[in-house]
Each structure stands twice: as C-alpha cells, then as structure tokens.
Amino acid sequence: MQQGTEHHHRVLTRSGWAALVALVALVLALADPAVSAAEGTPKASPAADTGGLLLQLEPLPEGDPRPDGPLRVAVTMGIVADLVRQVGGQRVAVTNILPANADPHDFEPAPRDVVAIEDAEAVITYGLHLDEWAEDLVANSGTDAPVFVVTEGVQTLTSDDEEFEEGDPHAWFDPVRVQTMVANIARGLTEVDPGGAATYGARAEAYQGQLAALDTAIKERVVTLPVERRKLVTNHDALSYFADRYGFEVVGTVIPSLDTRAEVSARDVAGLVELIDREGVPAIFAENTSSPGLAQELATQAGVAIIDDLYTDSLGEPGSGADTYIGLMQTDTVLIVEALR
Numbered sequence: 497m498q499q500g501t502e503h504h505h506r507v508l509t510r511s512g513w514a515a516l517v518a519l520v521a522l523v524l525a526l527a528d529p530a531v532s533a534a535e536g537t538p539k540a541s542p543a544a545d546t547g548g549l550l551l552q553l554e555p556l557p558e559g560d561p562r563p564d565g566p567l568r569v570a571v572t573m574g575i576v577a578d579l580v581r582q583v584g585g586q587r588v589a590v591t592n593i594l595p596a597n598a599d600p601h602d603f604e605p606a607p608r609d610v611v612a613i614e615d616a617e618a619v620i621t622y623g624l625h626l627d628e629w630a631e632d633l634v635a636n637s638g639t640d641a642p643v644f645v646v647t648e649g650v651q652t653l654t655s656d657d658e659e660f661e662e663g664d665p666h667a668w669f670d671p672v673r674v675q676t677m678v679a680n681i682a683r684g685l686t687e688v689d690p691g692g693a694a695t696y697g698a699r700a701e702a703y704q705g706q707l708a709a710l711d712t713a714i715k716e717r718v719v720t721l722p723v724e725r726r727k728l729v730t731n732h733d734a735l736s737y738f739a740d741r742y743g744f745e746v747v748g749t750v751i752p753s754l755d756t757r758a759e760v761s762a763r764d765v766a767g768l769v770e771l772i773d774r775e776g777v778p779a780i781f782a783e784n785t786s787s788p789g790l791a792q793e794l795a796t797q798a799g800v801a802i803i804d805d806l807y808t809d810s811l812g813e814p815g816s817g818a819d820t821y822i823g824l825m826q827t828d829t830v831l832i833v834e835a836l837r
C-alpha cells in the first residue's frame with residue numbers, strides 16, 4: 497500500500513511538472529507577437545511551399561473595455577464578423593448569423609436569427625445584394641438598432657448581371673477594399689458607442705496595417721508563379737477582385753454566374769472543358785460553400801487537378817486556418833499558387 501501511494505505521488509508530481517511546462521509554453525506563446533497578433537490569426541509558417549504566407553502581423557492594441565458590458569453587435573456574415581471583432585476587440589460581443597462554410601447566396605434565416613437581431617445594439621450587414629435575406633430579417637425583428645452596411649463607399653467591379661446592379665459583391669478578395677470596410681466598421685461602432693472612439697480608432701488603424709502586410713505578402717507569393725500560369729477556373733464567379741489585384745485571369749467558372757444558384761447547362765460544361773484545354777489551365781477550384789460534385793465532374797472531363805476547398809464566400813470552421821479573414825486570404829493564396837505552379 498505504502499509503495500502504491502508513493503508511486504501515486506510520483507505520478508502526480510510528474511503530471512504537475514507537465515502542467516507547469518504546458519503553462520510556461522502557453523505563456524511564451526501568448527507573449528509571441530505572431531501568435532497574439534490578431535486573436536486567432538494563424539501564425540506565419542516559415543515553410544515556403546506548404547505553410548501560410550510569410551506574414552508578420554503587428555499585434556492590435558487591446559483598448560479599453562466598455563463600462564456597461566460589451567456592445568452587442570449582430571453581423572450577417574462570418575467574414576464581416578471577423579472584421580468587427582478585429583476593430584472592436586473586447587468592447588464588442590459579436591453574433592454572426594451565417595455559419596462557417598455556409599453560402600450567403602442561398603441562406604434561409606431561422607427564428608433564432610431574428611432573436612439575434614432583436615437582441616443587438618447594432619446590426620452590420622454586407623450589402624451589394626449578397627445578403628438580401630438580411631433585409632427581411634431586420635424588418636421582421638422590428639429592431640430600432642442602427643443598421644450599417646459594411647460595403648458603403650467600396651468601389652466595385654462592374655457586373656452585367658442585373659441581380660447585382662451595384663457590381664460584383666465579392667469585394668473582400670481585395671484587402672485594399674476591405675480597408676474601406678474596416679473604416680466603415682470603426683465609424684459605425686463609434687456612432688453607437690462614442691466612449692469607445694479611441695479603442696476603435698487605434699485597433700482599426702493597426703488592423704489596416706495588418707491588411708497592408710497581407711496585401712504585400714500575397715503579391716510576394718504570386719510573383720513566384722509564372723504569369724502564363726495565373727489562370728483561374730473557380731466554382732462560381734467569386735475571384736474577380738483577387739484576379740484584378742494580383743494579376744490573374746479568370747478563364748471561366750463552373751457555374752457561369754456571380755451567384756451560386758445559377759443554372760449550368762451541358763453546353764456550358766462542354767465549352768469550359770474546351771477552354772481549360774485550350775488555355776492549358778492545370779487545376780480548377782471548388783469551394784467550401786458548395787458541393788464539389790459539378791466541379792469534380794468537370795475536372796475529370798478536362799483531365800485536370802481539382803482543389804476542393806478554396807474558401808470563397810464564407811470563413812472556415814475554427815482551426816481550419818481560414819477562420820479569420822486574413823487566414824482565409826492566406827489559405828487561398830497558398831492553395832492557388834501551389835496548384836497552378
């Protein structure tokens with residue numbers, strides 16, 4: 497019995513050490529600016545081909561807590577929810593309506609989403625006809641809270657699709673346009689919570705710096721890909737801003753539309769297979785928000801590789817590496833450049 501107890505003690509002591517070592521590791525990790533940079537922004541990996549971009553992110557200032565509790569903000573999309581968290585920090589409590597990997601083009605709000613809007617002190621939507629379902633949601637909730645549209649003032653790429661008369665809605669694929677969204681968020685939060693002006697201003701400014709670093713890192717990675725290989729075929733037409741900013745050509749899309757709900761004809765598929773062959777496109781990209789079935793079939797017909805997890809209109813699950821906006825852009829850049837290389 498005595499020996500057994502001693503043995504038991506020794507085990508406890510060992511696990512005590514293990515806990516201490518883990519705690520020290522955690523403290524060191526928290527002290528590392530690359531880890532604490534953006535509350536969950538993936539750490540830059542030094543591995544050039546398989547990891548993230550080489551991205552040094554300056555940490556955001558913590559700012560002051562709100563004396564009467566965090567500002568309750570309801571947001572329609574995960575990408576915008578992340579931007580609001582970056583700007584608001586501990587001053588805001590963000591409720592996001594659209595789940596990870598869900599398609600904003602084809603979303604049916606549930607009764608709990610009406611409750612989320614009702615409970616919010618501010619509502620932030622995306623706009624550009626992408627989250628039109630939010631209009632009914634806000635109306636049905638009867639909320640008096642101010643509603644801000646994050647894309648206000650963002651210069652869009654023109655679209656001949658009459659569904660999107662304000663232009664292509666996928667503007668987050670250009671970090672410079674996202675800087676306009678961040679400025680809108682800081683202004684909106686300050687309007688509702690003037691006491692947080694300094695916090696929102698300082699965090700927004702620091703995050704703008706992270707976006708500029710992201711932009712530079714994407715350019716540095718894309719430049720390693722020969723110009724003639726910068727050809728994109730994606731599931732739906734979501735990457736025009738990325739193509740425009742970083743010098744890619746969108747050769748075609750499996751669903752020939754800015755909207756994932758558009759019909760695809762056999763003739764469209766045959767035409768795209770021919771185009772992929774003629775242009776020498778080495779890979780096509782399915783996306784996290786739609787089933788890869790059709791893109792898979794097309795890749796098989798065209799005899800090219802398929803990348804089935806490009807993050808397009810929605811963030812990924814926590815831990816996916818694409819659970820923040822900057823993480824999404826890093827993940828996609830690496831997927832694209834490595835698949836086309």
Ligand SMILES: [Zn+2]
Pocket residue numbers: 601666732733734754755756809
């Ligand atoms: Zn889309």
